[in-house]
Amino acid sequence: MKTKIDINCDLGESYGEFKIGNDAKIMPNITSANIACGFHAGDPITMAQTINLARKHNVAIGAHPGYPDLLGFGRRELQLTAEEAKNYTIYQVSALQGFAKTAKASLQHVKPHGALYNRAVKDEKLSRAIAEAVNALDSNLIVFAPSDSVLAKVAAKRGLRVAYEFFADRAYNPDGSLVSRRQSHAVIQESHKVVERVVKVIKDGIVIAVNGEGVDLNRVHTICVHGDNSAAVRLTEAIKRGLVKAGIEVEAVGSFI
DSSP: OOOOEEEEEEOOOOOOTOOOOOOHHHGGGOOEEEEEOOOSSOOHHHHHHHHHHOOOOOOEEEOOOOSSTTTTOOOOOOOHHHHHHHHHHHHHHHHHHHHHHTTTEEEEOOOOOOOHHHHTTTTTHHHHEEEHHHHHHTTTOEEOOOTTTTHHHHHHHHOOEEEEEEEEEEBTTTTBBOOOOSSSSSSSOHHHHHHHHHHHHHSSEEEOOSSOOOEEEOOOOEEEETTTTTTHHHHHHHHHHHHHHHHHHOOOOOTTT
16 A cells, blocks of 8 residues: 655745745645634735635645734744633634635644644643644544654544644754754755755655754654745645655545544
């Protein structure tokens, strides 16, 4: 049986007249879309348009909740209580659920954004709040998280399906964390390098960290490219083409986990 993999991208991150990324050109290359829900990016019009674009290309829809931080694009860490984190997640995911329902679609997954994601990866209290919110809204929703992360373990313990995620366009530290965006080499834009990394992590479960060490990521279900990466269109094209060439089937993650 062929190996199956999902390609996801953070989309719907424009806000009013401010345009982020190129959703229309990225969407044909992916199988799952993480759509911003208005807190770190996005707005009602953008949410509705992005859902319709996903449906047009048969792309699975996911909510991408973040910190309430439009100015910082959700990449600045905020101090939230568990109650705040849970309710902020419910607010954002249910908003996207509403737009999906009106478009006769449904959500496949939830993937926290930016600093919220990075904190949940190692914070049990925050992870529990997110998992409780997702479970309360729809226990069939899949949570995207790094393998062996606190978020993955907490969500699985809660009875939720978890898709293990690899970031194709981000450099990794030896401990499996992402290199800070403040570092010049944090974001990868070379297509050949990204494809090599993706194929290696799928077949061997290993990514090469910035110091040259191999980092064991175990099983990977979904590959992420960030929509605000200026190279996102050609990276997603290259990844999809490279996976097919390697004999790997590209499908939405909900169909195989």
